[in-house]
Amino acid sequence: MRYTSIPPGYLTTELAAQACGVKPATIRDWVRRGILTRAAGSARHPLYAVDAVTAAKTAPKPNSTRTRRAEVNSA
Template sequence: MEQQNLRPGYLTAHQTARLLGVELDTVRQLVRRGRLKRSGGSPRQPWYAVEDVQALDVERRSLAAA
């Protein structure tokens, strides 16, 4: 269930997982490992900054291509 009052420039955990092409649990692991940080929301429905998610996506793609 996605929040209706999500601020522009932020993604839900589900949107983040879709953008990265990973499972929701992988998003949680990225947060635990310090590779992605929460930028708002609540502990059960965190938000992530679009810029942070896009930077992580570029990083992951470049590592996969190497």
């Protein structure tokens, strides 16, 4: 399903990726990590609020490999 018109204030995964200068897979990863949340749409075709995408772009992102190794070594 492709959106014929997107509600104002929302972005598709592809548009959010373009706005952040990343690949769509990165947007999906941010959602999985809880950095970005879906605001509307369906599970297969989510929409993200423009404000949330902007916040996610500037949010600190942990490096999963280094973070996990540090947590394991400190335990």
